[in-house]
Amino acid sequence: MINMKKIHHIGFLAKNLEKTAKDFESMGYERNGGGFDPIQKAEILFMNMDGVNVELVVPSEDSEVYPLLKKYRNAPYHICYEVENLEQAIEEFVKQGYALFRPAVKAVAISETARVAFLMGRNVGMVELVEL
């Protein structure tokens, strides 16, 4: 079994960041930082409720996930897991057949020191890993 600490956030595609954020706020979520993330090529806004983080993502047209926005509009599309050691976790996922399509990079939308990587699993879809 792959060793992960906990779920860090759920990635949620949004066609219109402000409209989606307002609807999440009406459910009790609070805004918790964000901005343009050049790695994901997307506008990001974190929303939090009861310790659960939802990352609203509006991908640019040159992002790999832009086709998903066209298909699903507003929908969850990845789960991000916090890991102790990013390189080790990536190696374990790749060994299990996951495709690493965004190698480890700094994640400015999360924190100054956080690093993330994105993988695609045949049966579980997109997985993000974060080392804080």
Added chain:
Amino acid sequence: MDEKMKQLTEIFQDVFDNEGITLTADTKIKEIKGWDSFIHISLMAAVQDEFGVAYNIEEIMKLKTVGELIASIEGKQ
């Protein structure tokens, strides 16, 4: 080659959700109806899982035809 083509055909049919897809070595992956960048990455995840090989993102995006894909799988096994 034939066995891999059969396995790849099943993968492509599954990922594109189209049982009518048939492949030849000359089939250009990006010209299959419904292709997009997300489908391409999903295809590679299925290929990695099926054949036990690993690609980096540059390799993934460079693969153009089914023949190139088969050659790359054989080169990695």
